[in-house]
Amino acid sequence: MEEKIVMLGIANGGKTSLLRTLQREFKSLASLKPTKGIERTHLNFFKKRIIAWDFGGQAKYRESYKKKAKNYFVGIEELFYVVDFQDQDTFMESIKYFQEIKSELEDFSPNTSINIIINKFDPGFEENDENIKFYDTINKKFSELSEPFSARVTKTSIFNPISVIQAFSKPIFGNTTLYDNFGFAFYQFVNNTVCKFVVIFSRNLLEIGNYFDPSVNQQQMRDVALEIFKIFEDKKLKLSDISLHTDTISVRMIQFEAGGEPYYFTYGYDFEFVKDPAPLDAEAFNVLQEVKTIMKYF
Ligand SMILES: Nc1nc2c(ncn2[C@@H]2O[C@H](COP(=O)(O)OP(=O)(O)OP(=O)(O)O)[C@@H](O)[C@H]2O)c(=O)[nH]1
Numbered sequence: 322m323e324e325k326i327v328m329l330g331i332a333n334g335g336k337t338s339l340l341r342t343l344q345r346e347f348k349s350l351a352s353l354k355p356t357k358g359i360e361r362t363h364l365n366f367f368k369k370r371i372i373a374w375d376f377g378g379q380a381k382y383r384e385s386y387k388k389k390a391k392n393y394f395v396g397i398e399e400l401f402y403v404v405d406f407q408d409q410d411t412f413m414e415s416i417k418y419f420q421e422i423k424s425e426l427e428d429f430s431p432n433t434s435i436n437i438i439i440n441k442f443d444p445g446f447e448e449n450d451e452n453i454k455f456y457d458t459i460n461k462k463f464s465e466l467s468e469p470f471s472a473r474v475t476k477t478s479i480f481n482p483i484s485v486i487q488a489f490s491k492p493i494f495g496n497t498t499l500y501d502n503f504g505f506a507f508y509q510f511v512n513n514t515v516c517k518f519v520v521i522f523s524r525n526l527l528e529i530g531n532y533f534d535p536s537v538n539q540q541q542m543r544d545v546a547l548e549i550f551k552i553f554e555d556k557k558l559k560l561s562d563i564s565l566h567t568d569t570i571s572v573r574m575i576q577f578e579a580g581g582e583p584y585y586f587t588y589g590y591d592f593e594f595v596k597d598p599a600p601l602d603a604e605a606f607n608v609l610q611e612v613k614t615i616m617k618y619f
């Protein structure tokens with residue numbers, strides 16, 4: 322069975338751009354046109370088959386969805402409602418549309434999970450207090466409006482692909498036993514060794530499991546991982562030839578296979594305190610064996 326996820330929100334918020342970013346189709350971003358009606362895309366993430374419905378957000382299309390609401394809003398597992406952070410003039414319109422959608426969901430998909438994506442929160446926005454305040458306001462507003470559904474609010478920017486991957490990973494994988502199993506194995510690994518974090522990425526950089534020591538800057542580690550990916554793709558190097566580090570943390574990535582798909586076991590350690598990384602690498606290898614065993618069952 323395919324899991325149905327939907328992208329909704331008023332026009333120009335970035336719904337299609339987010340989906341393309343998730344599929345790593347960065348080249349197509351520059352030439353996107355407004356979506357006419359609904360576009361359906363099939364996505365595969367670790368044996369999870371997903372069908373994403375991208376609802377064009379122009380007013381004329383929105384009207385047409387209402388008329389056949391049952392056809393469109395039935396059986397939705399995850400709603401991604403996209404809000405344009407940079408266009409505050411349309412904020413009220415966005416709220417109004419969200420309320421309409423919510424009432425359709427109450428009728429046709431009462432078990433759906435709501436994800437509010439505050440998009441166009443571009444790199445650097447974090448440094449401005451006004452932005453943070455406004456984000457908090459939107460976050461609160463939409464969380465309230467979502468009731469009785471519980472909502473998860475995240476901020477994204479297509480100029481920060483990792484933020485996009487983050488926004489989708491947890492809704493897509495977070496409820497699986499796989500995610501929980503890895504969480505526990507990684508927690509133990511990080512706490513019992515000098516390792517500072519572990520993440521398993523899929524080919525599209527979705528995270529199917531992770532654990533970070535609280536002292537680690539998570540965003541920075543994800544950025545390093547993305548850099549490794551880029552070098553790996555561009556130069557046809559072997560992953561084992563690439564090692565990147567920040568001021569303090571050295572990051573390694575091992576490719577492995579499960580169910581015919583490649584995955585990327587990624588971990589890091591503080592190199593100032595680790596003279597010889599060999600014992601840690603050996604330990605990581607053991608954890609990876611455990612991961613492979615777990616993945617066999619999914
Ligand atoms: N600055 C910035 N621009 C973005 C971001 N995401 C999308 N955009 C731009 O916003 C515009 C609209 O993007 P689309 O993805 O077509 O928006 P949409 O929500 O699919 O629009 P409809 O299909 O009409 O509903 C494009 O010019 C994108 O390049 C972002 O994170 N930051």
Ligand SMILES: [Mg+2]
Nearest residue numbers: 336337355356
């Ligand atoms: Mg679109």
